[in-house]
Amino acid sequence: MLSVVVASQNPIKVDSVKRAFSKVFQGTKVDVIPKSFPSGVSDQPMTDNETLTGAKNRAENAKNEHPKADYWIGIEGGVETKSSEMHVFAWVYILSENQMGKAKTATFLLPKAVVDLVNQGKELGEADDIVFNKSNSKQKSGAVGILTHDLIDRATYYEPAVVLALIPFVNQALYQNQ
Secondary structure (H helix, E strand, O other), rough: EEEEOOOOOOHHHHHHHHHHHHOOOOOOOOEEOOOOOOOOOOOOOOOHHHHHHHHHHHHHHHHOOOOOEEEEEEEEEEEEEEOEEEEEEEEEEEEEOOOOEEEEEEOOOOOOHHHHHOOOOOOOHHHHHHHOOOOOHHOOOOHHHHHHHOOHHHHHHHHHHHHHOHHHHOOHHHHHOO
């Protein structure tokens, strides 16, 4: 059995980890432990680097507090403005006792009404709730679900990045010096 600490109690993030681990480690029982840990970055990370740092910090904090697990995972959503367009994405950072893996989700553009609120200091989830008249969307389908009309929900969006972040763990000989 694998013990996996997800540095979040957000059910969407926990579900994406459960899905990804069940695919990557087929036939292995996975115990996913959700627990909040600080990111050490802004509530709404505004750059790629800040978002990655938040995911890494969450995973490291989880490892420090729960040292007996097999894996520790931080998932951090963020935004970054490039050429006057605001892109949204998330970083997944996974640790084991002797390995690290990380991957980024796909990115997509946010509509101006949401961008304006984020630029005024709102977190993306709060901005989505205001613009789209939703409640707690960040623990439901999120911006990706709202904007794709639920063709892609947040758990489905995060899952491939969790699988990609697990590449070094299932190909250890190829990644042993990294």
